[in-house]
Structures are given as structure tokens and as C-alpha cells.
Amino acid sequence: MAGGGVSTIAVLGMPNTGKSTLFNQLTGSHAHIGNWPGLTVDLMQAEVDLQGTPAQLVDLPGIYDLRGHSDDEAVVRRFLESTRLDLVVVVLNASQLDRQLRLALQVRQLGLPAVLLLNMADEAKRFGVSIDSAALAEELAMPVVLLSAKYRRGLGEARHQMAKAISRGIGAQAAVAHLEACLAEGDDALQRQIVQLLESSVTLPPQWRDRLTRRLDGVLLHPLLGLPLFFLVMALMFQGIYAIGVPLQEALGTLLDSFGQGVIAPLIRGLPAFAQGFLLEGVYQGIGTVSAFLPVIFLFFLAMGVVEDSGYLSRAAYLMDAFMERLGLDGRSFVLSLMGFGCNVPAIMGTRVMRDRGLRLLSMLIIPFSLCSARLNVFLFMASVFFAPRVGGLVIFGLYVMSFAAAIVTALLFKGRFSSNEPLVLELPPYRFPTLRQMVGRAWLEVRHFWFWSRRFIILGVVAVWLLNNLPFGVEPASAQSFSGWIGRALMPVLGPLGINPKLAVALLFGFIAKEIVLGGLAVIYGQANPLALGHALALDVNWVQAVSFMLFTLLYTPCLSTVAVIRSESKSAKFTWFSVLWSLALAWLTSFVFYQLATVLGWGPLGVH
């Protein structure tokens, strides 16, 4: 892909070195996803101007060792073997040079032109690690820059050294040949070289200086207090996200709605009624459904970024690991499932922190059972219609218990199929204060990614349901004569035994797009826009046993098309995506069936489907 006078620079580094932050700082968030021939993963890349030299920066996956056995390590090797590079930027954590110098030495062994950037220099200084960068540069025979990407220090010098290294070069080097043999040759001397480099240019503190981390860990990882504290922090976080996010989502929804009615509707007034409805209620509301999600997703990634970058996420993994290990998962899967109680979509995207594919897929399989806010809306409404307030609260609590139970049962059933062979060895980084700028930038990137992926998918889905409701031409929308009415009746052999009548069946069909549409769908079907009137109509048509069966089904089946889309994009497997959708449908059907039939046998609620 290099050529036309543009230099290609690869950014290589270990995990937890702030490499992505540094990449974003160097490229000013112009990064986009690039496809590289022969690679199975997407790499972020950006075109930048390095003091007059146009260059293309490619962010390689974080790896520990060029000779390592993980997927990411294989990807980096393939990249180096197939790409002509002008420069490799090696990013290391300055305070952990004692083990990270290995990567810089391996790059040197390959004979690639390199610049070494020692990130988190502020932290190294605080911990009493002092580095003689001039001596290190001389011994390694590559420029060394101490910097802090988080506090934006040393970035100018880094750019300067990168530009200088490129201008010194003689055009792009050939891709590395015989990479593995070349690395193997240098391996024996590696440990000796590291010791030698450390002796000549790095002074390590005689004792660990990070007393803040030591003290915080004493409390936060306490065998008794650790978990309750963790749950408290999580509860507060969810409260915060909902206190801010839900009003924002509603405000944005109202805004988009009035824009549609006030601006778009007059614009398309000249068109036939069917085309008007299609554009406004189909296409425009499809876009609106996706957009209204964005504030909550942004807040989620903001909160998740803080939890992760502060170092608490790895601690949560430590606290929950004993329990999760027995389910074939690990501590991180638990944290992500908790995230899923807000919205499943960012939680599934969050599984990227896992390297092992089996573990990642099993986590993606259980996250959709987390009772998300959209489902909670439906349950709060149904509970208020069918139960007295005190009982209603118990019903909602019961649904939360069911949500956990479904995740645990799923993990136990499939842990053999998605077994993870990667041992859990995680770094517990020192506690850090994330900067607001960094967190906002990161959340923004995630939101862009979500928008890019899900818009086509959701819009198509919403348009399809609208068409089902309004075809054949001239029918009353969502009536028994419409296609969706036919489908509702056609589903009766399957859904009838669960106590779900044709009208509820159509609502469930809407719910496949997004649970936000379920209440709106019921309103259209029962012809009652006012929630109170809708409640009355519903209570006349359905008894409480049927209502609970409907809620159980709603809880367990596919949360929404966004979730399906994101499972597809993250797993990169259509087969797994189908499996996930079908399993959740099967579990939903079975649970509702058992509940409804048992309740019928026990004589709860009047018999029969209306």
C-alpha cells in the first residue's frame, strides 16, 4: 500500500503501554480502519504530515513478544513479512523497561529502522525509575524519546525524530525475509543484552515506591470488602449513566421526531401517501432509532474507559475470577456482563480486551442475557399494568434473577464447546487518573465505530417491519389483513403454547429490531397511543400469566438487531451469530413454555389464549 512518496511507519508496542493513546495523539484522530492484504484483522491507520514528510502510520496490535504464540503476535509477524516499511516506532512503558526492552532488541535484530518511544515517563519518574536516554540510544543504535502521551509531553520531539529517521533512510526497506529464523538467531543473547542495557542506562528503585497503589489495593482487593465495594462502585456508575443518559436519549428522540414532523414531512408532502410513510416512518425513524442510542453508548464508553484506564477493571477481574473460572469464563467476562445491563452493544464490543477466541465467544454468548435498559422499559410498563406495585417490584427482581440464571446456565452448557486454552495472566497496572480529554476522545471513537457498523443494519430492519405493517397496499397498518397480521397468526402453532396471542406475537416480531419498538408496536396494534389506555386494552385482552410469559420471552430472546450486528462484526463469524440468535430463541421459548404450561396446570390465571 505504500508508494507515491508516502512513507509507511508501523507502530509496535506491548499491551498496557498507552500505545493507542499515543497513536491517537500522533495522528490527531484522523485514523480509519484499513485493510491490509493477507491479514485477517483490521488495523487502524492514518495519513499524517511529519514536519513536511507525508507518512502513513499503521497501529499494529499490542504484543509482548515477536516470537510469541498468540493470534496478535502472528498478525504482526505476517505484517512485517509482507510490508515494505520506512520506519518502526517501538512504544514501551518507561517504568517497565526491565522486561519490555526485549521488543526493541527484537526489532533491532530484524534490521528494521526504528525509533524507540518510552511512554509514561511521568509515571516512571514518580516510581523512581531514572533513564539515561542518550546512553540507551547509543547502545541500541536507535533514537530514544521519553514522553507522556497522556499529558501530551514529548510529542514534538517524537515527531522530529521520526521525520529525521525517515529522511536518513534510503526509501522503503524491503519486507523482512526469514523473520522467524532471524529472531531465533538473536534469542540466546537477548537476556544478557537486556541486563547489560539496564546496567548502563537505567536505574531502578531499590524499593517499590507506589504507595498509593499499595494502599488502595489493600482495601479494594480485600478478601472480604473487595467484592461489596466493587458492586457499590458499579451500582453508582449505572445510576450515573442512567441519570444522565436516559433524559438525553429522550430529548434527542423528541428533537429528531419534531425535525421529522416539522421539516421532513412538509418537504415530502407532494409524494404519494405510501412513499411519504415509507420515507418518514420507515427510513427516517430507522435513522432516529440508531441515533437515539448514541448518547448512552457514549456515556458507557466514557465510564468504561475510566474504569479500565484507572486500573480498576483488572482488579474486578481479580475479584470475580474464582467464581467465573468455574463457569468457563474469567473475571473480565463478568465485568462486561455487568456493562450489558445498561446496553448489550458496548459490552459486546468490550470483549475485545480478551485475546482467546473461545473465551471471547462464550462471553459474547452470555452478554445478550443481561437485562438491558430497553427491556427494562417494557417490563416496568407490563408490571404496572398487571400487578400491584409491591408484587410488580418482585416480578422485576425475578426477571433480574432470571437474567443471571440464563447467563450462568448458558456458560455451563457451552463452556466445553468454547473452551479457552489461554491461561489468565494479567497485568495489574498501578492506579492512574485518566484525563478527561483522553476519555472523551476514546468514547467518541467508539461511538463512531458503532454508528458506522449498525446504521445500515437497523435501518434495513426498521424499513422491513414498516413494510410488513403496511402491505399489501391499502390495509389498516398492522391489522389482521396486513403481512404482519398474517405472520402473527402463522406464528400461533409455535407461540400459542406459551400463551402469546397473535397481537403479542407481532410485538415480539418488532422487538427483534429493538426492544424500544415493543411498546410502540403494541400501541399501533391495539390502536391506543396513550399508555394508560393501552394498559387497559392490554389487561382486557391478556391475563397476568400470559403477560409474565411474554416478559420472560422478551427477556431472553435476541435483544435487538444492533446486538446481532455487533456480534457479527466482533466475532467475524456468521455461523456463531446464527448460533447465538437461535440459542437465545430456544432458551426463551423453553422458559416461557415451561412457565406457562406449569401455571396453566396449577390453575393460575384464566385458561386459554385469547
Add this chain to the structure above:
Amino acid sequence: MRTPAHLADLAPGQSATIAAIEANPGLRNRLEALGLSRGQRVQMLRRAWLAGPLHVRVGMTELMLRRADAARVGLEAGLDPWPVAA
């Protein structure tokens, strides 16, 4: 205090020197990349309850690892000559 044979059995506060990594190449590689290699001093910081993970420090890096994986890290025999760091 005598040093146990494996990292999995080290008591909180106790330090030891790593003698060997007896793991498959994949795990060995990962452990070494995180600093757990032959000749390094390792200190046990805490052990989670209910057979949960271990929290250790090696060099300038703190790690959590499962007991099964820590049982692959062999320690040099001998007394613990280093005092417990406060």
C-alpha cells in the same frame, strides 16, 4: 521461612527466585514476556479466597495469575533472605 517448590505455594509477603518455567511454549512465552523468567525475584502480594487468583510482583510489574498457571513456575530452594517490603 523455607521456600516452597512452586510459585503457587508461596505465602503472602514471601519472596523467592525463579528456578524454571515448566510450562508449554505458549504459556512459558507469556509468563516470560510479563517478567516471570529464570533468575528473577518474585514476591507474593496476596492470594484470593476460594482458590482464586494470586497477586504477585516481579521486577517493576504486578500480575494476577491463576494457581494452576503459577504451579508451573518452579522456585529455587532455600531460605527467604529478603525482608517483607512494607
